[in-house]
Amino acid sequence: MSTHFSTDYPLLQAQAKALLEGEDHPLAAMANLSALISQSMESLNWAGFYLMHRGELLLGPFQGKPACVHIALNRGVCGAAASSGLPQLVPDVHAFPGHIACDCASCSELVIPIRSQGRVIAVLDLDSPLPSRFSQEDLDGLSDLVRHMESALDWSLAQYTLE
Ligand code: SME
Numbered sequence: 516m517s518t519h520f521s522t523d524y525p526l527l528q529a530q531a532k533a534l535l536e537g538e539d540h541p542l543a544a545m546a547n548l549s550a551l552i553s554q555s556m557e558s559l560n561w562a563g564f565y566l567m568h569r570g571e572l573l574l575g576p577f578q579g580k581p582a583c584v585h586i587a588l589n590r591g592v593c594g595a596a597a598s599s600g601l602p603q604l605v606p607d608v609h610a611f612p613g614h615i616a617c618d619c620a621s622c623s624e625l626v627i628p629i630r631s632q633g634r635v636i637a638v639l640d641l642d643s644p645l646p647s648r649f650s651q652e653d654l655d656g657l658s659d660l661v662r663h664m665e666s667a668l669d670w671s672l673a674q675y676t677l678e
Pocket of ligand 1: 591
């Protein structure tokens, strides 16, 4: 059964813009945005970022339990988002081929690719202990936030993300 959670996305977007005001370093922005998202959305057990590094995903700023540090592009929900360039809205992670269980409490997941100059350079990853936690509304709202990150941040400052 899917449960509907209503996040105030106009408010979240306004708060994200305020946090990024005058700050263009991706790591500082990702640290604050992971905190903002985890405070603003109900029933999350992990919210954070992975960055492209040497042809795989490397753990970035997050809120939640310690997570796997390296994710190959052909592994898991994050790898699928990064390699396809498409968001992944997964109602049941246990049914997703290759899902990586960093926290066995996770039941559903939403991953959105982040691009710079046409290339995926990071992903936003949200996990929930509830099945079917994420909706199209969440995908749309968080995609707006990601679009703002893509344009507001200076991705060349995250030098280590360059392959
Ligand atoms: N479950 C993810 C791995 C990252 S953790 O959820 C933080 C995946 O399958 O890609």
